[in-house]
Amino acid sequence: MTVSGVRGTASPAKRVLAPDLARGGMLLLxxxxxxPWYLWGRKLRVSTIHPPGGSVFDRSVQVASMIVVDFRVYPMFAFLFGYGVVQFLTRQEAAGQARPGVLAQLRRRNLWLLAFGFVHAALLWQGDILGAYGLAGLLLARLFLHRDDRTLLTWSAIGSALLTLVTLISVVGAYLAAVAPVPPEMAGYLSLGIAGSEQSDPLAAALARLTFWPVVSLGQGLIALALPVAIVLGFWAARRQILEGPGEHLPLLRRVAIIGIAIGWLGGLPHAAAVMGWLTIPPESMFVFEVTQMATGLPAGLGYAAFFGLLGHRLSGRRPGPIISAVTAVGKRSLSAYLAQSVLCAPVLAAWGLGLGAHLHSASTAGYAIGVWLFTVAGARLLERGHLRGPAEIALRRLSRRPHPRTEDR
Known part of the structure; x- marks a missing residue:
């Protein structure tokens, strides 16, 4: 999910480059x-949705994905989601609207995000993240938007510490599972997640997707902690206007970018090594990487956001070229672009559609994903030339407006 759905009515001239550029670029990832969740009809491996076998190119794509992409992109979007909420609140209050009314509009937006996510999962994509952002937004806005900066940082630190503690406990659990006389049976969520792509009957596929959707919404939105921490840090960063004025925060942005991305990429190496067979881990202990990937994905996502802040500073004062303009156009309409990806993927790859996911592997699927992203870039560029919003952004904005009271009959 993106922040563009909650950014209000700022004109293009007033928009900050870094968030739109980040969203547009990261939608590729x-x-x-x-x-890969559409690659149905083959045996699942433990701890990863990436299919076994394949060429050297396929395996290279899988390694790169586990290190750079998996569990690393959504925390960045969560950070930008929180950032955009505060931007929206600030702009509306500056325009003269009372805070209670603005907060009510934010609640309606988050409720509609939940509704969008439900429909998205029912029709197309079981891994929908809109519900997670809507749920987290409802809770975190109520708990933290009125708190001071120290409270935001304190609770972010507490959430990060809890995530670290859970990771350490998981490592111990993985060790105990490895040395247990009778290895425990590990029931993962991967089979549940891919069921929506494997079902050839459209109704059965929809039921499978809706069964998995609450796991994503609750798990990633709240329980896994990475997204809530990123959102709260987005609240804090927006108050400091770090992306509006990156030149005043260059040391912080550089530290977060270098340290965060380094932790994320190094943290993904053991998982990739274990999946590729370079590191021997018993199958009953592989569950640990689902936790370590989330824990190291949080700093990676924050590092990606900081990187785009630095890139925005580098490009400030310059006329953006065609590539930057096109990617930024996607970022401005990232909710529409995110939903368009499912429209272009699910009916083509899933078993209930054309079923091509059964015949592709990692490299060819990555190529298809790149093509889908380029299609959304072209569409966003056309909308930008016409000075038009994305259709999903228009729908969310209209639905979130305060309903007009009915006039009494006279």
């Missing part, structure tokens, strides 16, 4: 992360 979203497509690459999501499309």
């Amino acid at each position: 979203i497509a690459i992360a999501n499309t």
Whole structure:
């Protein structure tokens, strides 16, 4: 999910480059992360949706995805989601609207995000993230938007510490599972997640997707902690206007970018090594990587956001070229682009559609994902030339407006 759905009515001239550029670019990685879930009809491996076998190129794509993409992109979007909420609140209050009314509009937006997510899962994509952002937005806005900066940082630190503690406990659990006389049976969520792509009957596929959707919405939105921490840090960063004025925060942005991305990429190496067979881990202990990937994905996502802040500073004062303009156009309409990815992937790859996911592997699927992203870039560029919003952004904006009271009959 993106922040563009909650950014209000700022004119293009007033928009900050970095968030739109980040969302537009990272939607490519979203497509690459999501499309492996459509590779149905083959045996699942433990701890990863990436299929076994394949060419050297396929395996290289899988390694790169596990290190750079998996569990690393959504925390960045969560950070930008929180950032956009505060931007919206600030702009509306500056325009003279009372805070209670603005907060009510934010609640309606988050409720509609939940509704969008439900329909998205029912029709197309079981891994929908809109519900997670809507749920987290409802809770975190109520708990933290009125708190001071120290409270935001304190609770972010607490959430990060809890995530680290859970990771350490998981490592111990993985060790105990490895040395247990009778290895425990590990029931993962991967088979449940891919069921929506494997079902050839459209109704059965929809039921499978809706069964998995609450796991994503609750798990990633709240329980896994990475997204809530990223959202709260987005609240804090927006108050400091870090992306509006990156030149005043260059040391912080550089530290977060270098340290965060380094932790994320190094943290993904053991998982990739274990899946590729370079590191021997018993199958009953592989569950640990589902936790370590989330824990190291949080700093990676924050590092990606900081990187785009630095890139925005580098490009400030310059006339954006055609590539930057096109990617930024996607970022401005990222909710529409995110939904368009499912429209272009699910009916083509899933068993209930054309079923091509059974015949592709990692490299070819990544190529298809790149093509889907380029299609959304072209569409967003056309809308930008016409000064038009994305259709999903228009729908969310209209639905979130305060309903007009009925006039009494006279």
